[in-house]
Amino acid sequence: MGQSQSSEPTTEVPIEQLSHQLALRFASKCFSSLEIVHYKDNFKSLADHQEDLEYWKEDTLCRFLALPEPLHAGPVVYQMCTYLGAFPFPRLAPCILTRENMLKVITIMTGRYKKVLRRGDQDKAKLLFRSLAVFDRKASVALSSKDKPSMDDVIREQLPEDMLEQRQAAEGSRSHPSGFAIDEPLNDDEDEDDDDLALAALDSLDAIEVFKHDQKTDRKIHHAMIPVENFKKLVMLLLLIGGIEPLTPLGSYGESLDEERLQALSTSADSIIAAFDPDPQSKGIRYSNFVKTLTTTLPELFDPFNNLFEHFLFSKNINLNKHRDVPDSVLVQDAKQSIIHRLPEEDVPIFSDTLLSQLSMTLKLFNPSGTLMNIFSSGARFNRIYSSSSDGTSLSSFSRQVTSWQSGTLLLVAGTTVEDANQSITLGAYLPERWHDSTSSNSNSTRPSSHDQSDPRPSLLQLHPRQALFPGNPYNRTLPWFHFSTKSGIALGCVIPQQSRASTAHLPPILGPVSLLIDSDVSTATFQHDGSAGSGAFVTDPGLETAQTHHPDTSQAKKVQFDIDALEVWGISFPAGTGEDEVTKQKNRLAWEEAEAARRRGVNFGGDKDGARALLEMAGLVGDQSGPRSGGSV
Numbered sequence: 001m002g003q004s005q006s007s008e009p010t011t012e013v014p015i016e017q018l019s020h021q022l023a024l025r026f027a028s029k030c031f032s033s034l035e036i037v038h039y040k041d042n043f044k045s046l047a048d049h050q051e052d053l054e055y056w057k058e059d060t061l062c063r064f065l066a067l068p069e070p071l072h073a074g075p076v077v078y079q080m081c082t083y084l085g086a087f088p089f090p091r092l093a094p095c096i097l098t099r100e101n102m103l104k105v106i107t108i109m110t111g112r113y114k115k116v117l118r119r120g121d122q123d124k125a126k127l128l129f130r131s132l133a134v135f136d137r138k139a140s141v142a143l144s145s146k147d148k149p150s151m152d153d154v155i156r157e158q159l160p161e162d163m164l165e166q167r168q169a170a171e172g173s174r175s176h177p178s179g180f181a182i183d184e185p186l187n188d189d190e191d192e193d194d195d196d197l198a199l200a201a202l203d204s205l206d207a208i209e210v211f212k213h214d215q216k217t218d219r220k221i222h223h224a225m226i227p228v229e230n231f232k233k234l235v236m237l238l239l240l241i242g243g244i245e246p247l248t249p250l251g252s253y254g255e256s257l258d259e260e261r262l263q264a265l266s267t268s269a270d271s272i273i274a275a276f277d278p279d280p281q282s283k284g285i286r287y288s289n290f291v292k293t294l295t296t297t298l299p300e301l302f303d304p305f306n307n308l309f310e311h312f313l314f315s316k317n318i319n320l321n322k323h324r325d326v327p328d329s330v331l332v333q334d335a336k337q338s339i340i341h342r343l344p345e346e347d348v349p350i351f352s353d354t355l356l357s358q359l360s361m362t363l364k365l366f367n368p369s370g371t372l373m374n375i376f377s378s379g380a381r382f383n384r385i386y387s388s389s390s391d392g393t394s395l396s397s398f399s400r401q402v403t404s405w406q407s408g409t410l411l412l413v414a415g416t417t418v419e420d421a422n423q424s425i426t427l428g429a430y431l432p433e434r435w436h437d438s439t440s441s442n443s444n445s446t447r448p449s450s451h452d453q454s455d456p457r458p459s460l461l462q463l464h465p466r467q468a469l470f471p472g473n474p475y476n477r478t479l480p481w482f483h484f485s486t487k488s489g490i491a492l493g494c495v496i497p498q499q500s501r502a503s504t505a506h507l508p509p510i511l512g513p514v515s516l517l518i519d520s521d522v523s524t525a526t527f528q529h530d531g532s533a534g535s536g537a538f539v540t541d542p543g544l545e546t547a548q549t550h551h552p553d554t555s556q557a558k559k560v561q562f563d564i565d566a567l568e569v570w571g572i573s574f575p576a577g578t579g580e581d582e583v584t585k586q587k588n589r590l591a592w593e594e595a596e597a598a599r600r601r602g603v604n605f606g607g608d609k610d611g612a613r614a615l616l617e618m619a620g621l622v623g624d625q626s627g628p629r630s631g632g633s634v
Contacts, residue, residue: 243356277543280554292543349566359410382571405569415566470514497510
């Protein structure tokens with residue numbers, strides 16, 4: 001602090017030594033002794049050596065993590081690791097993946113750094129952005145074009161001399177390809193004191209004085225961007241390994257990559273990337289959009305990395321798992337079946353493993369104790385209780401199947417827009433409370449609690465063509481979350497008019513600021529997202545609202561009408577500790593209803609079938625074959 005930029009701050013301990021001390025602190029505070037033994041065994045058994053240097057190459061990292069070749073995500077993951085391994089000194093990046101540097105990568109990726117550095121996730125978001133970003137050379141040159149800098153000045157702005165020297169010195173010890181050479185982050189003068197996570201790391205080492213204050217930092221980070229092409233490869237990988245567990249065999253995920261699965265991953269990745277609003281000219285994602293989207297729309301996007309990097313802490317050479325002899329395919333199948341349950345031989349055109357991973361990056365579920373948890377870590381199971389493709393589009397069938405489910409549900413609807421038949425749209429709704437058929441009375445609409453803001457709140461979601469999240473408005477006290485009637489259809493976030501007893505006309509629901517209305521014959525639907533319409537049952541998505549305001553010609557319309565291709569409802573259940581689970585309860589309820597209906601149809605009148613039929617015709621319960629009858633009242 002206070003020294004010229006060209007001079008290095010005087011410290012008794014060099015930053016390399018401080019980096020070493022931080023790695024030791026992470027090892028002792030964030031991992032058990034057994035985990036460190038496993039990690040050392042994994043690292044040493046695959047490491048390359050050059051003189052006294054022990055390190056991992058790019059292909060070693062990709063091979064250990066079993067990154068599927070068709071996704072081409074290996075160089076992107078390796079770039080991230082070479083940046084994170086230099087933490088908390090960005091000027092040392094890209095670093096060689098030594099054992100200590102790799103341990104820092106694992107600590108950050110798994111979130112274990114919070115045991116030592118108690119900072120928010122936004123600081124991790126800044127680290128992740130820098131690990132993926134490249135310096136926007138055009139923006140940098142445009143900023144200083146008035147000064148007409150020489151080519152040497154431009155190069156010096158983009159790549160500081162100390163980093164050039166470090167890269168040249170490290171070149172001899174690198175035997176791996178550089179991957180995306182043009183995409184390597186250019187961390188010029190990024191040893192800043194506005195990065196709380198890095199400050200916390202140095203504070204834990206009593207080494208705050210080594211941090212240089214650089215006023216240009218914020219300006220430079222806003223001139224960096226993540227290339228969409230690279231980011232899509234990473235997002236497809238995250239979608240593929242969604243729900244991965246620390247002991248899940250990694251190679252099995254790549255085995256399921258056929259053309260159909262690759263296309264599904266690509267489609268979901270495009271929807272997720274659209275939520276970051278990439279710049280149409282540079283094809284890059286800016287820092288402000290990255291942080292805003294991670295904070296509001298995709299808070300769980302990088303969660304699959306947690307368990308992926310936990311694999312470093314389990315060595316097959318010293319595997320104490322009692323299931324070590326069980327084939328990998330069995331372990332993976334068991335893991336998937338513990339997460340998603342489908343009725344056999346049923347056609348489910350919307351729900352899939354890929355869509356479940358996409359949902360998990362946006363949505364959290366309320367477990368039976370009322371705690372919000374990630375979809376996969378909650379142990380939730382999804383049970384198909386209604387599908388228009390197999391159960392028909394009658395709302396009577398919908399009512400019978402859905403209202404008999406006594407806990408939370410996930411509704412999915414997909415279709416094509418009326419304006420453009422080539423444009424598809426997929427929406428969802430997480431409803432933590434049971435459904436009610438409100439045909440007879442508006443009072444049965446599911447309304448928010450008037451006194452407790454901590455009650456579980458539903459959420460609307462958009463999954464295609466852009467990922468968006470519309471949480472239940474915590475300040476809503478009047479509008480129903482959702483309303484179902486066989487007369488008016490399915491309404492979420494809509495205003496339900498008071499029906500007049502004197503009139504036979506049925507007033508349809510009115511769209512709210514954020515709402516979804518499915519008509520009574522399940523053929524068309526309307527979705528509205530209009531932040532200018534005021535406050536409603538659901539909150540607008542900040543990214544989508546910004547895009548609609550500033551780019552109305554290219555962004556999604558505020559009101560979208562679409563023809564429904566498929567509608568599904570999935571009942572959410574959790575493993576039951578004791579007693580029957582929700583699946584068994586619903587099966588018993590439906591079986592009782594069927595038995596009761598059969599009993600009514602087979603009322604025993606002592607063998608006098610003709611007399612029994614005449615009596616039923618008089619009661620109006622069955623028709624008269626000889627002609628119409630009015631009867632039925634006595």
